[in-house]
Amino acid sequence: MNWAAIRSIYLYEMSRFFRTLLQSFVSPVISTSLYFVVFGAAIGSRIDQVEGVSYGAFIVPGLVMLTVMTQAISNASFGIYFPKFIGTIYELLSAPINFLEIVIGYVGAAATKALFIGIIILITSFFFVDITIQHPLAMVAFLVLTCISFALLGFIIGIWAKNFEQLQLVPLLIVTPLVFLGGSFYSISMLPPFWQGVSMFNPVVYLVSGFRWAFFGLSDVPVLASLGAIALFTGICVGVIGLIFKTGWRIRE
Amino acid sequence: MSAILQVRGLRKAYANGFEALKGVDLDIEEGEIIALLGPNGAGKTTLISTICGITTATSGNVTVGGHDIETDFRAARSMIGLVPQEINLEPFETVVNTVRFSRGLFGLPRKDKIVETVLRQLSLWDKKDNQVKELSGGMKRRVLIAKALAHEPRVLFLDEPTAGVDVELRKDMWDIVATLKQSGVTIILTTHYIEEAEAIADRVGVINKGELLLVEDKTALMARMGKKELAVQITAPIDTIPELLASYDLTLSENGKTLTYTYDTRAERTGITSLLSAMSEAGLQLSDVETRQSSLEEIFVGLVHDGKDAA
Numbered sequence: 353m354n355w356a357a358i359r360s361i362y363l364y365e366m367s368r369f370f371r372t373l374l375q376s377f378v379s380p381v382i383s384t385s386l387y388f389v390v391f392g393a394a395i396g397s398r399i400d401q402v403e404g405v406s407y408g409a410f411i412v413p414g415l416v417m418l419t420v421m422t423q424a425i426s427n428a429s430f431g432i433y434f435p436k437f438i439g440t441i442y443e444l445l446s447a448p449i450n451f452l453e454i455v456i457g458y459v460g461a462a463a464t465k466a467l468f469i470g471i472i473i474l475i476t477s478f479f480f481v482d483i484t485i486q487h488p489l490a491m492v493a494f495l496v497l498t499c500i501s502f503a504l505l506g507f508i509i510g511i512w513a514k515n516f517e518q519l520q521l522v523p524l525l526i527v528t529p530l531v532f533l534g535g536s537f538y539s540i541s542m543l544p545p546f547w548q549g550v551s552m553f554n555p556v557v558y559l560v561s562g563f564r565w566a567f568f569g570l571s572d573v574p575v576l577a578s579l580g581a582i583a584l585f586t587g588i589c590v591g592v593i594g595l596i597f598k599t600g601w602r603i604r605e
Numbered sequence: 606m607s608a609i610l611q612v613r614g615l616r617k618a619y620a621n622g623f624e625a626l627k628g629v630d631l632d633i634e635e636g637e638i639i640a641l642l643g644p645n646g647a648g649k650t651t652l653i654s655t656i657c658g659i660t661t662a663t664s665g666n667v668t669v670g671g672h673d674i675e676t677d678f679r680a681a682r683s684m685i686g687l688v689p690q691e692i693n694l695e696p697f698e699t700v701v702n703t704v705r706f707s708r709g710l711f712g713l714p715r716k717d718k719i720v721e722t723v724l725r726q727l728s729l730w731d732k733k734d735n736q737v738k739e740l741s742g743g744m745k746r747r748v749l750i751a752k753a754l755a756h757e758p759r760v761l762f763l764d765e766p767t768a769g770v771d772v773e774l775r776k777d778m779w780d781i782v783a784t785l786k787q788s789g790v791t792i793i794l795t796t797h798y799i800e801e802a803e804a805i806a807d808r809v810g811v812i813n814k815g816e817l818l819l820v821e822d823k824t825a826l827m828a829r830m831g832k833k834e835l836a837v838q839i840t841a842p843i844d845t846i847p848e849l850l851a852s853y854d855l856t857l858s859e860n861g862k863t864l865t866y867t868y869d870t871r872a873e874r875t876g877i878t879s880l881l882s883a884m885s886e887a888g889l890q891l892s893d894v895e896t897r898q899s900s901l902e903e904i905f906v907g908l909v910h911d912g913k914d915a916a
């Protein structure tokens with residue numbers, strides 16, 4: 353393993369992030385605050401509690417997940433698409449590094465950025481609602497795993513995309529609906545039985561549920577199922593990336 | 606001495622089935638400068654890309670310093686610096702950062718001294734904190750070279766380093782290449798400019814349609830392939846070439862005062878002696894005689910043209 357090269361890629365990507373630190377933080381903070389105003393205050397005042405938790409607090413884990421997932425995907429997909437687009441990818445391909453090292457560098461940086469933003473949102477939410485985190489370690493583990501697995505997915509999208517439209521297509525058409533229908537703002541048990549069944553095919557449900565369990569000790573699906581789902585999801589992404597590596601698909605054609 | 610770069614039976618077919626390299630064999634000695642000439646689409650960039658790991662070969666093998674580019678890619682690529690044909694640079698990055706990044710990608714510790722040396726060598730030191738987008742085209746090209754040199758490669762590929770560069774900068778570029786050669790770097794460059802190959806290369810390779818037509822010592826090539834012209838000035842202008850001289854390959858200039866004889870230096874008999882005596886027999890008064898060696902360009906055009914005829 354060429355760790356020095358991985359470090360270079362990672363730090364280079366992070367420096368881009370820190371250069372635009374304010375932008376990187378301001379927009380998620382503003383949108384989170386808006387979510388709190390709309391969902392927490394306006395709607396939440398009519399739904400007083402979900403399974404014993406105030407609605408404002410109930411949506412915090414979902415909100416953090418929503419942002420972390422979309423941020424991880426967009427950071428990672430853009431991170432690898434950009435060098436492809438402007439042609440600087442030649443440098444990565446001609447350096448004495450393998451694909452795995454490239455993945456670690458880019459995915460690591462994208463996951464870190466998403467994690468930063470996730471934490472910022474969590475901190476912001478403390479200003480709006482009272483929350484205690486019952487299982488802090490599990491909370492961190494779910495958060496970190498989600499950052500990594502969605503950054504992996506983003507990386508795949510960035511490799512696959514041939515233009516900017518495609519880069520936004522998957523997040524827009526697949527990920528956003530899955531995330532919104534993944535129980536970020538409601539408990540799956542609030543749905544009619546049929547839609548509860550359908551929801552079980554949505555991987556995001558498992559992630560949000562596990563994450564929420566870490567906060568409040570209540571979940572839509574068993575915690576182990578959540579862990580299993582995130583492991584499976586990560587495994588699939590790693591498998592696909594391995595396949596890309598082997599075939600050189602859309603990179604070394 | 607074994608070759609620092611060895612290419613054997615290299616083939617490359619792109620995904621669409623197009624065969625851009627049709628079995629290339631090439632040996633490059635350490636410390637030499639070799640110029641690859643060829644028309645657009647000949648396969649020069651493909652050859653370089655395949656050696657450097659940008660694309661994968663369909664078959665054949667390549668070693669750099671004895672290291673196979675596939676099985677031992679880390680050792681092989683560590684020796685190579687690549688300056689691509691296109692100006693691929695991140696516009697918002699500063700010059701010094703992008704050069705540092707290139708060095709880091711090779712897993713080398715950050716050494717600002719080396720980065721400084723490279724930037725000074727390319728006259729970029731005073732621009733080190735500028736963003737790439739603030740540089741002129743020629744400067745950007747030099748940034749690309751600086752990036753390629755940041756990890757102190759033994760072998761440097763320059764894909765059309767002087768395309769779109771003015772005459773002065775082109776001379777600068779030649780100086781840079783000469784300096785690099787002195788420090789022992791092996792240089793493979795591609796170019797469309799014959800005079801460039803003539804000016805700086807030790808050997809010249811000609812590629813056309815994915816095939817390496819020849820690789821030869823520059824001077825030997827010119828001597829071997831060279832056609833010479835003998836221009837004979839006559840005092841009294843003539844309208845047509847005299848009957849007596851019909852068997853010679855002669856052309857008459859517009860003003861009727863210059864007869865040009867093209868002959869092959871490779872031939873056993875050039876026919877000059879008999880031509881001159883035939884001229885005096887025909888009653889022509891000679892005022893001046895001059896010979897001219899054909900340039901690489903003519904050799905090159907001739908080769909590529911013959912290749913087309915054969916295809």
Ligand SMILES: Nc1ncnc2c1ncn2[C@@H]1O[C@H](COP(=O)(O)OP(=O)(O)OP(=O)(O)O)[C@@H](O)[C@H]1O
Nearest residue numbers: 619621623625643644645646647648649650651652
């Ligand atoms: N990615 C690709 N897919 C399909 N064909 C390609 C691809 N890249 C290059 N080619 C084809 O391969 C041939 C050789 O291209 P290459 O870029 O190697 O030429 P070149 O000698 O560098 O030309 P130039 O002097 O214009 O730079 C061309 O016919 C080109 O169209």
Ligand SMILES: [Mg+2]
Nearest residue numbers: 649650651690
């Ligand atoms: Mg080219």
